[in-house]
Structures are given as structure tokens and as C-alpha cells.
Amino acid sequence: MSGGGGAVGGVLGAGSSYQRFVHSALEQTRLRTALTPHPSQEKFNFIKPNDDTTVLKALSFSAPKIRLLRSLTVEKKNSVQVLDFAAFSEPEYDLPIFCANAFTTPAQSIVVLDLNPLYDITVDNDYKDKYYRNLMPLVQKYSELLPWGGKITSESLRFFSPIVIWTIFEPTENNHHVLYSALTDYYKVWLELTDEAIEENDRAKIVRNGEAQHRYLTWRNEKDPGYPLLKKLIGETQAKDLVSGFLFEGVNSLGSKSFLDYFPEYARDDGTVNKKRSMVGKSFEARPWDATGRFIGSDDAG
Template structure:
């Protein structure tokens, strides 16, 4: 993908624009209360002078955790890690925006991550994604599939996921901002319409599903090496478990290997390989209706 002049991060580019939009839109609908994690991490200082970290976290009556982490290195790396998790009384998808930009390229995942696997739980797919497929139709050419991705990485993606790699031009980042705006507005509308669950069994299922997601992300976070470089190993572990994926220590008690036993090594430790399943997908593995079709799909079919 190209457009809008040569590559390189312009002096005016910042993912703060994305965060400001999301917080502003959320405030129009809810009262944002600072999350307890914000006090600890809001003023975290990186050990590199040319780097600025911004960490913000909030909650509302329906949102358990709304948090953002941005990393800005002058004329170098820009990172956005933004997510919104509902309270367990709601089975809302998890809003997820991850972007890493260097002068050479931008790597992006933007999604409403499903709380329940949309292949196994067709009712969940119908409830949340059937009517959202026009979103990905709108952006599949502007922000095309980013190349081969393993089934491991695909595990928590939805049929409307934007997974893309592009040249960091102004035009491309404007397309990404437009997608972020559309996806977040849709998520807020889903939140507005969400009805509080009263069945304790379903609430517990939602809680465990969110905890499973948090456990996966905390273990597999691709940004961990950069965080470790910027704030040290102890600081990076705290940031991952107590801020980015806060709840991994409180929403449930299961360990990573209890959820994902296929990663267990003989000595009881976690296999660090990026992929255990081996299968990869070079094109979007869902059809135009959001049904998972694996390698059978190449572009859009009806």
C-alpha cells in the first residue's frame, strides 16, 4: 500500500490523536473514572531521554478497563496499544488497537476481539459481527491483509479484524485513523445497547472468557521486548500484568498452561515458539459473511 508521499514518520504524526478521539467520544456517553492502575503507571519514566510514554486508564459503569499506552521516540518509533474491556456482566467484544510504526513501516491490528470463538459460537458471531461486515468491506482495500499470519495469532481475531502492514505515509495513517474512528464508534454503540446480564452462570462465563484473553495476551505480548528495553524487566512485567492486561491476576485463577496446555514443555514451562499449530494464512480467512473458511478464501466471495 502506498500514497501520500514518501515513507518516514512526519514530525506532526502522533497516535495521541487516536487516544484523544476515543476518550472524547466515551465521555459523551459515560462518566470516565480514573482506574486504580492509572495512579501507578501514569508517570512511568523510560530510561531513554528521547522517549515519551503516556499511560492512561479509566472505567465506567459498563467498562471495566479502558486503557491506552503510547510510546513516542522522536523521528523513530511510535506505538499505540489501546483496549477497552467491558464488565463481566456484558459479553461485549474487546476493542483492540495495536500499532507499531517505524520510519520504514507500520504494523497494525485493529479489531473487536470476540469474547467467544466465532467459529464455535455461531450465535456470538451472528449477534455481534453479521451486521458489521460492511466495515471490513470498506477498509479491506485501503488497509489490505498484512501477509501470512499463524493460526496462533488468529486465535482471538474476529471476522472484521484489520491486520495490515503499510508504508507510514500521511495518507495511509489517515486511512488508519478513519478506520479507528469507525470501529470505536461501532464499539461504543454496542456498549450503549448492551443489556446487563443477570444470570450468574453467564456472568462467570464472560469473566472466564475475558480472563482467558488477558492470560493469552499477557503471555504473548509482542511489545514486551521494547517495554523491557525502555523500563527494565521488572517494570515491563508490571506494565503488562497490572496495566495493559490488568485483571489477569484478579478475574480468574487459571494459569496460561491450564487454558492452553498445548504449550506445556516437559519441564512444566511454557513453550515460547510463536506458533504451535503451524498453519498460516496468507489471505483473509473469512468470507464476506464472516464465516471462517481458512485457505479457501482469496479476496471476497458471496
């Protein structure tokens, strides 16, 4: 997870690789473009947990094609370590969102790594072909080393791509070495896609891209699984501020629609949001895409 470095063995040894990835990713980005500190970094970089055994570090940047590149790492000594790293393009580009989330305890590591699509690729074949057709070997490279993590609901699946890595494994040094390799490869691909991206001039498409990103941010802001941990570490007010103002910055500025505007199926009778994490929907015990990226989940979902 975050910040420690130097520690070996157990959860700290695994965690140091997360911070190592952050440094490597920023170095790789700087080789390709000029990073500028994002305004959210100044506000959140020095946020202090209420626990002396925990280190929390928040970094955020922007670049000519990148609206937000941000990283949050958490290390609680001999306990929990977290990586939350994401990169969002400017709305002039319809690039997928780079997303790397890892949660490690001494017993297990839970990881989601993906290039989240802006659009529903179960119906938008043009978008799927544009970004994922040539990336399927990437997931094939890691699917055996980092196998599917078990049952996942269609609720969680709605923003995943065919190359998503969703896995749970024992936090050994070897397993984290494989994970570091996957993180690096996936981020390199995202940087290459960004390099190749051509600016959109059609105003309607730019607005559509912005709304698609806002829809994603609105979902993640409402459903962030790390919020309970952040609430425990820094208090409810600061945790809410960190989630909406840093992790999913743009949720209050890229658009004006609410969570229920995008996802009305979560409305309760009193107009509030149903907080249940798993709503009605199919669940998937195995990877619901074939080797070509075609969605096959409807054939075997439970």
C-alpha cells in the same frame, strides 16, 4: 505513537495521529458515559523510560459498563512509535474487546485493529451473528485501503474476528489518515454496542463471560509482542509490571487459571511455557473469512 504532537513529516508526523486518536476516543466516550480514573493509571501514568528521547504515556479509566479502558502510547524520537489501546466491558456483558495496536518505524506501520470476540466464533455462531453479522460492511470499507498484511498463524488468529484489520503499510500521511478513520469508525461501533448492551443477570453466564475475558488476558499477557520494546525502555521488572498490571489488568484478579490451564499445548516437559511464538498450526496468506463472516481459512490454509 505517543505523545508528541506538532511534528510533521516522517515517523513523527504519522505518530501524532495515534495520540490524536486517544484524545478523540476519550472525548467520544465521555459524551456517552462517565469515565473515572482507573487505579492502574495513578501507578503507571508517570512511568519514565530510561531514554531521554522517548515519551511513554499510560492512561486508564473505568465506567458503568466498562471494566477497563486503557491506552499506552510510546514515541521514540525519529525512530519507533506505538499505540496500544483497548477497552474491556464488565463481566455482566459479553461484549467483544476493542483492540487497537499499531507499531510504526520510518519504514513501515504494522497494525491490528479488531473487536476481539470473547468466544470462538468458528464454532459459536450465535455469538458471531450477535456481534459481527451486521458489521461486515465495516471491514469491507477498509479491506482494500488497508489490505491483509500477509501470512498469519492460527495461533494469532484464535482471538480475531471476521472484521479484523491486520495490515502493514508505508507510514505516509495519507495512509495514516485512512488508519485514523478506521480507528475512529471501529471505536464508534464498539461504543454503540456498549450503549445497547443489556446487563446479564444469570450468574453462570456472568462467570462464563469473566472467564472468557480472563482467558484472553492470560493469552495476551504471555504473548504480548511489545514486551521486548518495553523491557528495553523501562527494564524487565517494570515492563512485566506494566504488561500484567496495566495493559492486561485483570489477569491476576478476574480468574485463577494459569496460561497452561487454558493452553496446555504450550507446556514443555519440565512444566514451563514454550515461548515460541508460532506453534503447530495453519497459516493464512489471505483474509480467512468471506464477505458474510464465514470462516473459510480451512479451505486454503498453508
